[in-house]
Amino acid sequence: MKSKIFRMIMATTMVTTMLLGTLTGCTAKDGGTEASGSTSDSADRPDTWIADRTITIQAYVDDIGYSLPEDFSETPVGQEIKRLTGIDVEVQYTPGAKDSEVLASQLAAGTIPDVVVTYLNNSSRPEFTLLLKAAKEGLFADVSEYMKESKVYSKYYEEGYLPNDTYKNITFRDDLDGAYIMQLSIPAVDRSLEFNPQEEYVGGMYIQKSIVEALGINPAAIRTQEQFYDLLVDIKNGGFKDKNGNDVYPLGPKYWGGSKDTLDYIVRGYNWGVSDGYNIDQDGNIKHEVETDYVYKKIDFVRKLLAEDLMNPEFFTMDSTRAAEVSEIGNSAIIADVHNYQEIVYETGEWVPLGPLNDYTGDNAKVVNGKSGYGAWAISSEAENPEEIFAFFDFLSTREGKLLGNYGIEGEHYDMVDGKPVVKPEILEHINNGDSEWLINNVGASFGGTGVVLWEFIMTDIDWLEEFGESRPGAGSGGGFEGAIEIATKYPYKEKLIPGLDATAYLSADSLMEVKAQMSLLDYDEMLVQAMYAASEKEVKDIVEGFRKQIQQAGLEEFRAYLEEIYKEDSSSLNFYPIN
Incomplete structure (x- = not known):
């Protein structure tokens, strides 16, 4: 969702290399030489001071690249980071067909600057293969000694803190002699089984509220494939019309266009291959779903819907413009996939969640996999004074760093109320209006990804609710998403923990x-x-x-x-x- 927002807002201003931060005076790279215009009296420096230098980051994340200020050193956050740490940050982003392809070419050329930052939610990503090869070839610095004494990253050594995949396969691998790749956005506490309406995306099938009321049904009680089929039949026999007076299709396509991934919702009861097509049977045999009868159960169910005119014949192929249109005029009685943060849902109040259907075990709980990371960073082995770079990243994940990077400056962009940050009304207005460009250039903070994505992306030890009392800046202050939160509150879903990778x-x-x-x-x-x-x-x-x-x-x-x-x-x- 964020990626689409930033592509629309920022793509027209993107250049081949985007720079975040400019040198203030003539800053020194080695951190040991005073620069023109810098604070020369060490007695005046705050406890958070690291070094008077510039750190250059190469980002391989489009959301970061599309949300860089025109001149970061002129933003309040850029100036405050300089005052607190002595650090100017320069961020380079080179667009390409895929960020991972740009990463591959630059690692191969050995052209990386001080730090690389990339997307990495688990070790199966193509980015990790590239990072691991680079680490083994000596392109990255070993940061294990810095980690042990750090304020935040020292937690990575605590037993059970890191996800299993992060610990074994990414950061502390047996085939590496140190720690070279730091995974980011590690939750401080595993809250994957906690349901919080403020931050829940309730996705899947949604049904017109007027049809629910006309049929007198409880949409959350539709749990089995048989009940779902019977509902579609009742809708067809109900003579319901869309806003243009045409008969509705009981089941319409995904709001964003025809898609095969809607099978996850409409034939959930027959989805045996829960691990990207694979699963293990009761006898301990690992199989692909195509080796079981479930493949035919899925096919037969949808063929029946098509034959009886219970679903739009263009269900899998409709383009995004028409799919949105048939949803908005009510030609689809049920949208196969949308969520509570889509305007058609939270602004109109005309749609409510349906189901979700039971899975093949008879349970309708959402599967969660526990703790997981989101990105990764590594320091170049050629970088000068890598301990300063590590200290800077560590600072950004302290409470002070998180407040600065995500909320801006106290008294200017937010106030502290009972120990929690409360976004000022004028800032909240820009957040609710999606005014990313203003937030990026006039504040320089992330605001949960609405502004400068870099800061939120490169933080770790995350627990927004515990630390700040809200899941993202402004979420606790009301704003434009009351309808979305109301739906999540009224239609909560169960969760079950199934650890591991696909x-x-x-x-x-x-x-x-x-x-x-x-x-x-x-x-x-x-x-x-x-x-x-x-x-x-x-x-x-x-x-x-x-x-x-x-x-x-x-x-x-x-x-x-x-x-x-x-x-x-x-x-x-x-x-x-x-x-x-």
Whole structure:
């Protein structure tokens, strides 16, 4: 959601290299030489002072690149960071087809500056393969000694603090002789099983409130595939019309356009391959869903809906403009996928969540995987005085750094009330209006990603509710999202913890490079859709059997054997959940 916002607002001002921060006077790179215009009397320096220098960051995250100020040194936050730490920050962003491709080319060329910052939610991401190779080739500095004495990153050594994947596969790997890659946005406490209406995106199927009232149903009570089918039939027989007087389709496409991922909601009861297509059966056998009967249950259910005119025939193919239109005029009685922070939902009050349907185990709880990170950073082995760079990143994740980076300056952009920051009304107005450009250039803080994304992105040890009393700046002050929060409050969902990564994350293993290349040519959901629109049952079978052969030829048995070893060593490494 954030990415789309920033692309729209900032793309027209983007240049090949965006710089955040300019030198104040002639700052020194080594941190030991006083610069023109700097504070020369050490007695006047605050306790947070690090060094009088510039730190250059290369970012490989488009949201960061699209939200840089025109001149960061002129923003209040930039000036305050300089006063507190002595640091000027220069951020470079080079756009490309993919940020990971830019990262790959620059690492290969050895052209990285002091620090690299990239997206990285787990070790299966393509960015991690690049970072690991760079670490092994000596491009990054070992920061383990700095971590031990740091205020925040020292927590990474505490048992159980880091997610399993972060600890074993990213930061403290057995095949590295130190700590080279720091994963970011680690939650201070695992709150993944806590439901907080302020920060919940309630996504999935939504139904017109007027139809709910006309049929006298409880939309949250629709739990099974059979109940869902019966509801669609009742809608069709109810003679409901859209705003143009046309018959509604009981089930319409995703609000943002036809998509295969809506299968996660409309045939949830038949989704056996919970780990990106894979799962483990009651006998301990790892299988892909296509090897089970669930593949036909999914196909048959959707074919029945299409045959009985219970879903829009363009459900999977409609473009985004028309999909939004059929939703907004009410031609879809049920939108297959939207969420409570979409204007059509929280501004109109005309839609309410449906279900969610039970999964194949008979449970409708949302699966969460526990703690996880969001980004990563590493210091170049060529950077001067890397301990100063590490200290700066550590400062940004202290309470003082988080307040400055996310809220701006006390008394100017927020006030402290009972120990918690409260955004000033004039700032809250810009946040609620989505005025990102003003927040970026006139304040320089992140405000939960509405302003300068860099600051929020490179923080860690996150617990916004505990530290600041709200899930994002301004969330506790009301504003434009009351409708979204009301929906989350009225329609809470259960959560269940299933730790581990999706099975396909492990295709990144060196021994599976050829298997991964072959598997990448296969698209299971696309095969399902083709079968759903097949002209005959024979054609359905031919399509399914053809895919079964293809996945075998791609190396399914080799991949299965690898997963079995992973699961045997640590069952929490894979997010499988068979029926108990």
